[in-house]
Amino acid sequence: MRRAVCPGSFDPITNGHLDIIGRAARLYDVVHVAVMINQSKQGLFSIEERIELIREATADYGNVEVESFHGLLVDFCKQRDIPAIVKGLRAVSDFDYELQMAQMNIGLTGVETLFVPTNPTYSFLSSSLVKEVATWGGDVSHLLPAFVHTKLMERLRGN
Numbered sequence: 001m002r003r004a005v006c007p008g009s010f011d012p013i014t015n016g017h018l019d020i021i022g023r024a025a026r027l028y029d030v031v032h033v034a035v036m037i038n039q040s041k042q043g044l045f046s047i048e049e050r051i052e053l054i055r056e057a058t059a060d061y062g063n064v065e066v067e068s069f070h071g072l073l074v075d076f077c078k079q080r081d082i083p084a085i086v087k088g089l090r091a092v093s094d095f096d097y098e099l100q101m102a103q104m105n106i107g108l109t110g111v112e113t114l115f116v117p118t119n120p121t122y123s124f125l126s127s128s129l130v131k132e133v134a135t136w137g138g139d140v141s142h143l144l145p146a147f148v149h150t151k152l153m154e155r156l157r158g159n
Contacts, residue, residue: 002027004084004114007034007073010050011043012148013057014130016122020088023116025061032082033058037070044131044155057145074109085113090123131156 006021010033024031035050045053047068058064069076073085085105087098095115102113118125125143134140134156141149 001029003030003032003080003082004028004086005032005034005073005077005080005082006086007036007069007076009036009038009041009043009127010054011045011127012050012130012144012152013054014122014125014127014143014148015145016088016090016118016125016143017127018057018145019119019122020086020116021058021064022061024086025058025063028084028086029063031061031064031086032076032080033064033066034073034076035066035068036073037068039070045151049151053148053151056147072108074105074111077111078109083111085111087113087115088118089115090118090125 004024006024008017010017021031021033033054035047035054037047043050051066051068054066058066077083077085089095089098098113098115105111105113130140130143131152134152144152
């Protein structure tokens with residue numbers, strides 16, 4: 001069974017994330033979406049909320065499993081016998097950092113990293129930018145699944 005992981009913070013999941021996850025889901029039998037736990041950062045959505053949003057957003061794929069992880073991504077991979085990490089690259093600026101991580105990961109455990117060029121429609125898109133624009137009243141509805149946009153606007157109104 002061909003397995004891969006798509007890691008990230010997904011706070012919240014965007015259409016750019018879904019583009020990469022969906023493309024990986026067409027190439028692999030099982031795609032694990034690993035929601036990173038970073039205890040030094042306070043996200044807008046809790047880990048449990050992010051997992052639920054991702055599960056709903058990816059439900060139609062049929063071969064996506066969503067869970068959280070803390071620590072090294074390669075340890076997550078080894079524990080689940082996942083030989084590949086799939087990462088989206090938005091711009092050349094992403095490449096330098098991601099290449100270093102990929103080289104470290106293969107050196108530590110032999111886990112491969114595959115880079116997928118982001119759809120140009122989403123090349124500028126990040127969760128941080130979506131949150132910032134939405135906070136200041138900008139329309140980000142076309143950048144997120146509709147139900148995620150609703151949750152984002154509810155959360156921002158509550159803060």
